[in-house]
Amino acid sequence: DAKTTQPNSMESNEEEPVHLPCNHSTISGTDYIHWYRQLPSQGPEYVIHGLTSNVNNRMASLAIAEDRKSSTLILHRATLRDAAVYYCILRAFAGGTSYGKLTFGQGTILTVHP
Amino acid sequence: SQTIHQWPATLVQPVGSPLSLECTVEGTSNPNLYWYRQAAGRGLQLLFYSVGIGQISSEVPQNLSASRPQDRQFILSSKKLLLSDSGFYLCAWSRDRGGRETQYFGPGTRLLVL
Numbered sequence: 001d002a003k004t005t006q007p008n009s010m011e012s013n014e015e016e017p018v019h020l021p022c023n024h025s026t027i028s029g030t031d032y033i034h035w036y037r038q039l040p041s042q043g044p045e046y047v048i049h050g051l052t053s054n055v056n057n058r059m060a061s062l063a064i065a066e067d068r069k070s071s072t073l074i075l076h077r078a079t080l081r082d083a084a085v086y087y088c089i090l091r092a093f094a095g096g097t098s099y100g101k102l103t104f105g106q107g108t109i110l111t112v113h114p
Numbered sequence: 115s116q117t118i119h120q121w122p123a124t125l126v127q128p129v130g131s132p133l134s135l136e137c138t139v140e141g142t143s144n145p146n147l148y149w150y151r152q153a154a155g156r157g158l159q160l161l162f163y164s165v166g167i168g169q170i171s172s173e174v175p176q177n178l179s180a181s182r183p184q185d186r187q188f189i190l191s192s193k194k195l196l197l198s199d200s201g202f203y204l205c206a207w208s209r210d211r212g213g214r215e216t217q218y219f220g221p222g223t224r225l226l227v228l
Contacts, residue, residue, distance in 0.1 A: 032213035043204045043219030044158065051213070087157075091213045101173070102217060104157035 004088045009109040012078045020073040020108055022088030027068050032091045035062065035073045036102070037084040044087065044104070047073065083112045116141035120205050120220040127227055133178075133192040135223050137205030140186065145207040147188040148217065149180055152202040164188060200227045 005023040012018040035047040061074040087107040150158040162180035206217040
């Protein structure tokens with residue numbers, strides 16, 4: 001899977017929007033962009049994924065650049081419970097037969113201030 | 115809905131002792147199953163994955179082994195633990211393959227080898 005680059009840490013205030021960036025300049029045309037987060041002392045949790053178009057779900061929004069070389073995870077109103085490590089991961093589409101090795105980098109540590 | 119269980123939640127074992135960690139999934143059939151390990155302050159490392167009963171693939175050579183005796187049961191074992199086996203062990207399941215695949219993680223087992 002192609003490599004991603006994220007800032008080591010970011011800070012936000014409660015109830016403000018948070019934009020978490022991810023660079024993936026070597027992304028291939030069939031790589032999906034996935035975001036997971038890991039709360040303290042818990043296993044990772046799936047957040048959202050997309051291929052080309054922006055995506056929204058109950059947890060967050062994913063904005064994908066037109067050239068797909070970067071993406072941004074958007075938390076519309078941060079809460080204290082959103083404090084976690086956020087991982088941006090690329091998953092290759094291999095005809096639907098590849099196993100699911102998720103390559104986790106260091107991620108972005110998000111701190112939310114009350 | 116699907117649920118993934120892991121036990122025990124925490125474990126302290128002496129060096130050289132055996133290990134058995136269990137993971138079970140409810141609410142789905144024929145899931146892909148994964149074992150990951152997370153060392154302190156580091157990202158997740160895939161250890162084993164399984165696409166069916168009795169089918170185990172290893173990602174890294176080590177003194178650990180995995181088995182899948184039933185469709186929704188995945189066991190991680192060791193005959194003799196090493197200090198370097200300490201870490202946070204996470205089991206995950208998924209249904210899909212390829213780029214769209216989403217993995218769902220269990221609560222994890224925190225292992226300390228002394």
